[in-house]
Amino acid sequence: MERFILRYEGAGEKPVDDLEKIRAVPKLKVVDDSSRMLLVEAPNDSVAGLIATLPEWKLTKEVFVPIPDPRPRVRQ
Amino acid sequence: MSANTQQFILLPPRGLNAGEVVPATSFVHNFLLSLEGARVAAPAMRRSLRATAKTKLQVIDSIHENGAKLVEMSPEAVSSLQAEQPGLRIVPVVFYFPARAPRPMPAAAPKAAGASLKISVTVVSAVDQTPIAGAKVVAFTDFANRFGTEATTNSKGVAALALGGTSKKIERLYVYCEHSFWNALKRNFTLKSGAVVPLTPIDVGFTDCLRHFHGNSPDNAGQGITVAVIDTGVGPHNDLNVNGGENTVLGENPSDFADNGEGHGTHVAGIIAARGGAPRGLAPGVTLRSYRVFGKGAKGASNFAIAKAIDHAVADGCDLINMSLGGGPSDEALHSAIVSAREKGVLVLVATGNDDRAPVSFPASDSMALAVSALGRKGTFPPGTTEFGDVANPLGKDKANFIAAFSNIGPEVALTGPGVGIISTFPGGKFAIMDGTSMACPAVTGAAAKLLAAQPALLNTARDQTRSDRMAHEVLKAAISLGFQPTLEGQGLLKV
Numbered sequence: 001m002e003r004f005i006l007r008y009e010g011a012g013e014k015p016v017d018d019l020e021k022i023r024a025v026p027k028l029k030v031v032d033d034s035s036r037m038l039l040v041e042a043p044n045d046s047v048a049g050l051i052a053t054l055p056e057w058k059l060t061k062e063v064f065v066p067i068p069d070p071r072p073r074v075r076q
Numbered sequence: 077m078s079a080n081t082q083q084f085i086l087l088p089p090r091g092l093n094a095g096e097v098v099p100a101t102s103f104v105h106n107f108l109l110s111l112e113g114a115r116v117a118a119p120a121m122r123r124s125l126r127a128t129a130k131t132k133l134q135v136i137d138s139i140h141e142n143g144a145k146l147v148e149m150s151p152e153a154v155s156s157l158q159a160e161q162p163g164l165r166i167v168p169v170v171f172y173f174p175a176r177a178p179r180p181m182p183a184a185a186p187k188a189a190g191a192s193l194k195i196s197v198t199v200v201s202a203v204d205q206t207p208i209a210g211a212k213v214v215a216f217t218d219f220a221n222r223f224g225t226e227a228t229t230n231s232k233g234v235a236a237l238a239l240g241g242t243s244k245k246i247e248r249l250y251v252y253c254e255h256s257f258w259n260a261l262k263r264n265f266t267l268k269s270g271a272v273v274p275l276t277p278i279d280v281g282f283t284d285c286l287r288h289f290h291g292n293s294p295d296n297a298g299q300g301i302t303v304a305v306i307d308t309g310v311g312p313h314n315d316l317n318v319n320g321g322e323n324t325v326l327g328e329n330p331s332d333f334a335d336n337g338e339g340h341g342t343h344v345a346g347i348i349a350a351r352g353g354a355p356r357g358l359a360p361g362v363t364l365r366s367y368r369v370f371g372k373g374a375k376g377a378s379n380f381a382i383a384k385a386i387d388h389a390v391a392d393g394c395d396l397i398n399m400s401l402g403g404g405p406s407d408e409a410l411h412s413a414i415v416s417a418r419e420k421g422v423l424v425l426v427a428t429g430n431d432d433r434a435p436v437s438f439p440a441s442d443s444m445a446l447a448v449s450a451l452g453r454k455g456t457f458p459p460g461t462t463e464f465g466d467v468a469n470p471l472g473k474d475k476a477n478f479i480a481a482f483s484n485i486g487p488e489v490a491l492t493g494p495g496v497g498i499i500s501t502f503p504g505g506k507f508a509i510m511d512g513t514s515m516a517c518p519a520v521t522g523a524a525a526k527l528l529a530a531q532p533a534l535l536n537t538a539r540d541q542t543r544s545d546r547m548a549h550e551v552l553k554a555a556i557s558l559g560f561q562p563t564l565e566g567q568g569l570l571k572v
Contacts, residue, residue: 005380005409032326034384035391036416037409039326060409064376065401067308067340068514070430070482071252072465074214075222 003031003062004047006038010056014038018054025050082487083136084154086111086145087165089418089444089541103545104163105142112141131157154487155562158443159555162548163418163541165443168487194236195244195269199229199251202274207233211275212252215239215267219247242269250462251275254339255508258497259462276458278499278507280354285456285494286347286519289569290358295351298359298525300535303348304389304397305518306382307341309334309368313501315352316345320392321366324384325374333366335503336374341366343510344400346501347518348525355499355507358522358572361529365394369401377401383413386424390417395528395535395547398521399426399439400514406438418444421539423547425521427513429484433468436488440513443488446548449564450483450495450516457497466496466511473559483513489566491555493519523570524551 006022008014014036023030028042028050039062040047051059088104115135133149149157154166199211213235216224224246227235246267251260257275302319310318311334321333335342351360367385369377382401389397397417414424426445429437440447454476457463468481479485480496495516502508528535528547537543555567 003380005383007383007409007412009412032380032384034324035387037380037383037387039380058408058412060379060407063379063404063407065379065382065403066376067338067370068401068403068427068430068512070466070480070512071462072214072216072219072248072250073222074216074224074226 001027001041002044003039003041005060005062006040006051007058007060008036008056009058018057021053022050080150081148082151082168083146083148085167086147087167088143089163089165089415103161107161107164108142108145111135111145111147112138115145131160133157151487152562155489155566158490159549159552159567162552163545167443193239193241195239195242195267195271197235197237197267198270198272199233199235200272200274201257202276205274207231208253208257208275209233210254211235213237213273214250214252215244215246216248217244217246237267239267243267248465249273250465252462255502255506258458258509260460261462261465262460276461278509280499280507282499283456284355284499285451285453285496286498287355288453288456289451289494289571290519290523292354292356293358293360293526296361298349298522298529299361300529300532301359301396301525302363302365302392302394303359303521303525304365304367304385304392304394305341305345305348306367306369306385306389306397306399307344307401308336308338308370309341310345310364310366311335311342311503313342313346313503314505315350315501316342317349317351317364318345318366319363321368322385322388323368324381324388325368325371326378326381328371333368336368336370336372337503338370339502339508340400340510340514341368342503343498343500343508344398344514344518347498347515348398348522350501358519359525359529362525365389365392379407379409383409386413386417390420390422394422396521396525397422397424398518399424400512400517402427402429402437402440404438406441410439411442414439414442414444418544419541421541421543423524423544423551425517425524427517428489430482430512430514431484432482434484436484436486440484441486441488446490446520446551447488447566448513448517448520449485449489449492449566450480450511450513451492451558451565451569452478452480452496453494454478461497463497463511470560477558479560479564480511482511483516485564487563489563490552491520491567491570492516492558492560492565493523493569495519520570523572526572527551527554527570
């Protein structure tokens with residue numbers, strides 16, 4: 001299952017009702033959270049459907065940024 | 077559209093209209109209204125106007141009177157407009173095409189290595205011939221196509237390069253050491269088995285590129301400013317005083333914000349705040365906080381960990397956020413975190429990336445970030461070092477200055493900073509040489525801290541978008557051009 005970031009864009013704290021709605025999604029698991037975000041594991045289609053009902057939230061796939069290194073590398 | 081102009085969209089900090097989601101600063105609101113006035117006054121002529129003191133642009137279309145404007149201007153003008161209207165988002169117009177399946181393209185043919193025959197190279201200290209273990213030796217037989225091989229030295233300082241012979245013509249041979257020595261570069265020679273490469277030990281009193289441009293700062297430089305370093309973690313190092321932070325890597329101890337072993341974040345932090353005898357950071361007086369986003373043994377940081385670190389750095393009262401990282405596609409989570417930081421009065425500085433003059437990478441390309449390219453100077457690295465490979469045209473007004481060959485560039489560049497052959501701290505009380513926009517970014521962050529520390533009235537204003545806009549404005553207007561195109565240097569070097 002892929003990981004997604006749900007980021008709350010509204011004013012104040014993350015609404016409790018929204019959090020309940022997110023946690024109620026079948027097969028969705030919250031793996032980390034912060035003041036404005038949740039990191040979740042869930043099937044692709046279920047989060048896409050979820051976000052349509054949460055207009056103050058933004059959905060992004062989790063991606064990874066490498067450590068910067070300007071050294072020329074041998075092409076493998 | 078004339079030959080040297082491009083179309084850009086000018087936007088308020090958030091949304092499409094100033095004041096749509098959060099109140100826009102009066103600067104941006106008034107600026108967008110003034111453009112609307114000019115557009116309405118002469119719609120048929122699409123009249124060119126001098127939008128600011130320095131910037132000439134043409135308004136093509138508008139979504140709302142105080143909202144998004146489609147304009148034409150030169151890429152070089154973006155930097156000066158950003159300097160004069162720091163809360164304004166300036167986004168290149170992009171065009172979307174049908175998503176056709178890509179056609180197969182031939183790949184560059186890899187060169188057969190003939191791996192059975194190897195050339196041994198011994199790496200030693202130039203001072204006492206002591207063998208150096210763990211040095212990475214990279215031999216290019218065809219540098220343009222990046223053909224070659226690499227190996228790491230063993231305990232006797234010997235690396236075995238699979239080059240398919242006992243002697244081979246080499247275009248470039250790089251030797252990299254983790255710390256304590258300058259890295260070496262040899263060009264266009266025949267490498268024979270048994271070759272010895274001596275490395276020059278680091279003299280911490282050497283005038284590198286950073287000290288050439290900025291000298292040494294007193295202990296109190298930057299006092300009153302809190303700086304977040306979002307990176308691989310910081311320290312331990314006796315010259316660094318880390319005043320808290322957080323590890324936002326999933327599954328790791330949140331209070332372990334020391335370096336993960338890569339040394340990158342420690343080097344970055346030293347450029348900002350090292351407070352030993354030498355080398356010193358640009359602002360040793362700052363309150364330094366470390367936010368570790370790279371896990372132990374991990375080569376990548378998740379956008380969640382980075383966005384979380386930004387949010388927490390803002391909540392922890394940081395004034396400046398240094399992000400010497402980037403690459404990959406733009407994403408909403410990081411963009412929102414940067415926008416949110418700016419709305420809460422915090423300035424975010426990001427390295428442009430090290431992809432050999434490629435476009436500025438994300439998140440440096442985010443219009444609410446200040447993107448920093450890497451500056452180098454001939455004569456600030458010893459003979460035979462890898463930094464000679466970073467020299468590239470065009471040179472600056474002073475012909476010793478150059479924008480590093482590896483530095484990403486483009487209209488988003490806001491500033492440039494020393495980033496070639498930089499001596500700074502490395503975990504365990506050591507010192508290392510590193511190159512990159514990763515080093516240029518903290519040089520600008522340190523200089524910005526030094527500059528802003530002298531403006532307590534600005535620092536004490538409410539933590540909102542106006543504060544961060546004014547901070548950006550002060551930083552950008554204090555920069556001096558070194559004679560490069562704005563797409564290379566932005567507003568230039570912040571010399572405080």
